[in-house]
Amino acid sequence: MPESEWVLLVRYSEIHLKGLNKPFFERKLIEAIKAVLSDMDVVIKKAQGRVYVHGLALTDIELAISRLKKVFGIHSVSPALAVDATWNTIVEAAYTLFADALKEKSSASFKVIARRADKSFALSSDEINRQLGGLLITRFPELFVDVHIPSIRLGVEIREYAFLYIREVRCAGGMPVGSSGQAALLLSGGIDSPVAGFLVAKRGVTLCAIHFLSPPYTSERARDKVEALTKILSAYTGQIRLHLVPFTQIQLLIHENCRPNETVLLMRRMMMRIAERIAASEGALALVTGEAIGQVASQTMESLIVTNEVVKMPVLRPLIGFDKQEIIEYAKAIGSYETSILPYEDCCTVFVPRHPLTRPVLSKLVESEAQFDYNKAIEDALNNTKVVTINRHLDYSPQA
Ligand code: ATP
Ligand code: MG
DSSP, X not given: OOSEEEEEEEEESGGGGOSXXXXXXXXXXXXXXXXXXXXXXXXXXXXXXXXXXXXXOGGGHHHHHHHHTTOTTEEEEEEEEEEOSSHHHHHHHHHHHHXXXXXXXXXXXXXXXXXXXXXXXXXXXXXXXXXXXXXXXXXXXXXXXXXXXXXXXXXXXXXXXXXXXXOOEEEEESBOTTSSOEEEEEOOSSXXXXXXXXXXXXXXXXXXXXXXXXXXXXXXXXXXXXXXXXXXXXXXXXXXXXXXXXXXHHHHHHHHHSOGGGHHHHHHHHHHHHHHHHHHHHTOOEEEOOOOTTSSGGGSHHHHHHHHTTOXXXXXOTTTTOOHHHHHHHHHHHTOHHHHTSOOOOGGGTTOOSSOOSSOOHHHHHHHHTTSOHHHHHHHHHHTOEEEEEOOOTTOOOOO
């Protein structure tokens, strides 16, 4: 293809550690890359542990990078100048990159980092570093070498073509979605659960989502908020089926029949029972929540245990050891924070007692649950659950 062309050079995250299964992970990664660049006229190639995106319009490069940053399985991306692998073209390409990089600088330290994957190329990696470094200093007197902490790193990879780059953009890491089965995320409108979903998806897990709403105590806008959060997540995960479960009847039954300090935990137990049924119907293998030990009364060790007790499915809690502040930083980084803090009511904020239990006794909760026919209420909730399919939203930014 080149004489000279801009390509995106995509580096794998953990996939290179895989043995015999590597082709499977590579296929999933390429599928994900194709999905986020489907509206651009590109050719995607795989060679020696890298993926190359050819054919990008110059004006699409930044947009393509911003999308690839959200593809799990990618460690980093570099916009690279691809040229024929001859010495003269390599030197010319290096001059072009530096002329641009030095535009607003009076001096800069640099280092050349060559990798000769094609051993038939006449110069070794070390010789390329030294000779190209020398030529660059002659051409740009404002440059000086610093091999330890250079401000500019010129990467040169000699393969089928030579790829030269200065920028290396860190991406989300992890493993391609679709490589590790499916889980069902209990998605509230809060800060924690979107981050929990992000972290599980990062390990290659496909997500479906479940939200409990309590109309008329929760409004349409609370529902819009959870849809917006699902759209934000979908940029990373691809399509998400969002199950909207009417929870009002169950909450009222609990409220009328049980001790006030138990209501939160009884609600949590009902949510888990319903979520497990929906997860099974979706083919999901686990539930995911945004709980962290001790964050609120319903998340003490004792509370988590009685919540867990009603389901057989594993419950993944990726935030279990995180501080709130750490979770907030994640939420900001993935882009969900601003939406999560919008002030619409959540079903858990309706009917909350002033003094919820922190050291629940399981037998007492079970006794309370025997006061009403929750099985029927659960069937009703499941029968009235609505599913919204949220397709992958690229470049989505919710209106605050
Ligand atoms: P978040 O910030 O995710 O709302 P939280 O700190 O407010 O979490 P809780 O309200 O106790 O904690 O909820 C604990 C977890 O239970 C949530 O992280 C979420 O996974 C799930 N959950 C709570 N409310 C709902 C809801 N209305 N719909 C779906 N899942 C919910
Ligand atoms: Mg919450």
